[in-house]
Amino acid sequence: MSVQDPTKLLIVDDLPENLRALDALIRAPERLVFQASSGDEALALMLEHEFALAILDVQMPDMDGFELAELMRGTDRTRNIPIVFVSAAGRELNYAFKGYETGAVDFLYKPLDPDAVRSKASVFVTLDQQRRQMQRQMAALERSRQEQETLLRELNQTQEELQRSLRMRDEFMSLVAHELRTPLNTLFLEAQMRSLQLKRGTLATINPDQFDAMIKRDERQIKAMIRLIDDMLDVSRMRSGQLSIRPAQVELIDLLERVVSDLSLQASSMGTTLALRPHHPVQGCWDEFRIEQVVVNLLTNALRYGGGQPVEVSVQYAGDTVRIDVRDEGKGIAPSDLDRIFEPYERGARNGEPKGLGLGLYISRQLAVSHGGELRVTSKPGEGSTFTLILPTCEQTVGAATTA
Structure with missing residues (x-):
């Protein structure tokens, strides 16, 4: 746990000297210790911060530790904060049983054993660090999952685009062949007819009007092929940024x-x-x-x-x-x-x-x-x-x- 993200602990007691003593026992570089002198002040702090442990004094005026614990268990924000009760009352009052009933994880009697307090605080600090580490790992796994899903979508999209491009290529080649075949067939038939007439020696029988019509048909077919080729060249120039504009x-x-x-x-x-x-x-x-x-x-x-x-x-x-x-x-x-x-x-x-x-x-x-x-x-x-x-x-x- 870094200094920028310390574990937060809460101690609640109506006596300032008790707060100072507890603070001195559990404070450490990787921890932030918050103090509250009443139940209302403690609740306000719990609504603002996420605590790994709350150490509550049982005997406080206005709202005792048990009442504060009951209020904590009734709110989603504070329900899961571990509670350790501290009491100066004798064991014969059986406060510990009532404390466990309210959801406490432990009950300590005054005078406190410093080593026991430090040990318990360390346990919950370690648990909090492990929990946060697990949350970070879960968040990292979720980000990884989302990235994988995004990558998979992109791969699927790329595959679909590639398949579309291949279909377009095949359709385009088929289309070009079809569009060029029509004028080429016409030119081929015209050439065959003239060749046949030339071999038979009947070419002179074609009158000028017929000959002129043949030439115009040839020109139309050639222009059609040139237009198709020019269109394909224009597209190629546009995509390569080489199309020339002369204003x-x-x-x-x-x-x-x-x-x-x-x-x-x-x-x-x-x-x-x-x-x-x-x-x-x-x-x-x-x-x-x-x-x-x-x-x-x-x-x-x-x-x-x-x-x-x-x-x-x-x-x-x-x-x-x-x-x-x-x-x-x-x-x-x-x-x-x-x-x-x-x-x-x-x-x-x-x-x-x-x-x-x-x-x-x-x-x-x-x-x-x-x-x-x-x-x-x-x-x-x-x-x-x-x-x-x-x-x-x-x-x-x-x-x-x-x-x-």
């Missing part, structure tokens, strides 16, 4: 008009319309290629999942911030999926089979963050979805956000 002055409305115009034919082929609300010019300092990449991803998703309903793009400008909303009227997104759709390789199947690698929204959000902005979505099932891209227009903000 420059950009006129946003011109960019949006160009993208909407380029995608209008695709919208028309899907039986829907794509419109940009009129807005006065908005200047900002961004990487034009990357912002166009985000807008194309958002519009492509809106057309894909919009259920053939119109898609609208609107712009709100507020000084140092511009907000671009892409609104569709499709089936919407379940609340549980609103965060998930921004994770890599997560694909929404809101309208038929999912398409793509599930990287578009992940890349778009990372690009928004790289510009010091944000990308978020609001949606309710059956009410469509609105993807909101918020960008700072200030060059200093963009520059600070793209140094990583």
Whole structure:
């Protein structure tokens, strides 16, 4: 037991000289001895401190030692404090029997035997030290158990994450193979057909319009594969902190008009319309290629999942911030999926089979963050979805956000 955590002993007697004598007998460096001259004072001390032993004088005014012991046994805080009674009365009064009845562990008669008092005090000090040591050991065991449980939970979580990563890897490889196989098969069949016509000498029979259509199909398939590879490269660059952002002055409305115009034919082929609300010019300092990449991803998703309903793009400008909303009227997104759709390789199947690698929204959000902005979505099932891209227009903000 250290000096900072001594064992506490209580002596109770109405006579100061008796208190001094007892104090001198049981005091030691590893002990704190508290004195009380009445039962009320003793109870107050016991409610404040944890005692290893209480030595009570039997014959005290107002409240004698037996009454004090009965009160102690009636309270949880003091019930288990060992009691040793001290009395100057003769043995013929049989106080010892009454003392043991009240729960005392011993009964001493005056004049006290100093060696006996020291010995009894030492026994209870040793018991108290052993009890506290056991409590510390139990607390250490409990902490160890909790740490082991925490470690086990972390190990289980790590194992689950590893298994999820392995599943995602397998699914991703399967998905990449599927997405690349389609354009490659088309190119392969086209090449076989031309090779066959070349061998037969009938290549000249293909009219220019047919030949032009073949070339355009080839270009679409090649662009599709390039887009898939670029997406995978972008994710790799983002995770390694090597994605390059090259900000420059950009006129946003011109960019949006160009993208909407380029995608209008695709919208028309899907039986829907794509419109940009009129807005006065908005200047900002961004990487034009990357912002166009985000807008194309958002519009492509809106057309894909919009259920053939119109898609609208609107712009709100507020000084140092511009907000671009892409609104569709499709089936919407379940609340549980609103965060998930921004994770890599997560694909929404809101309208038929999912398409793509599930990287578009992940890349778009990372690009928004790289510009010091944000990308978020609001949606309710059956009410469509609105993807909101918020960008700072200030060059200093963009520059600070793209140094990583």
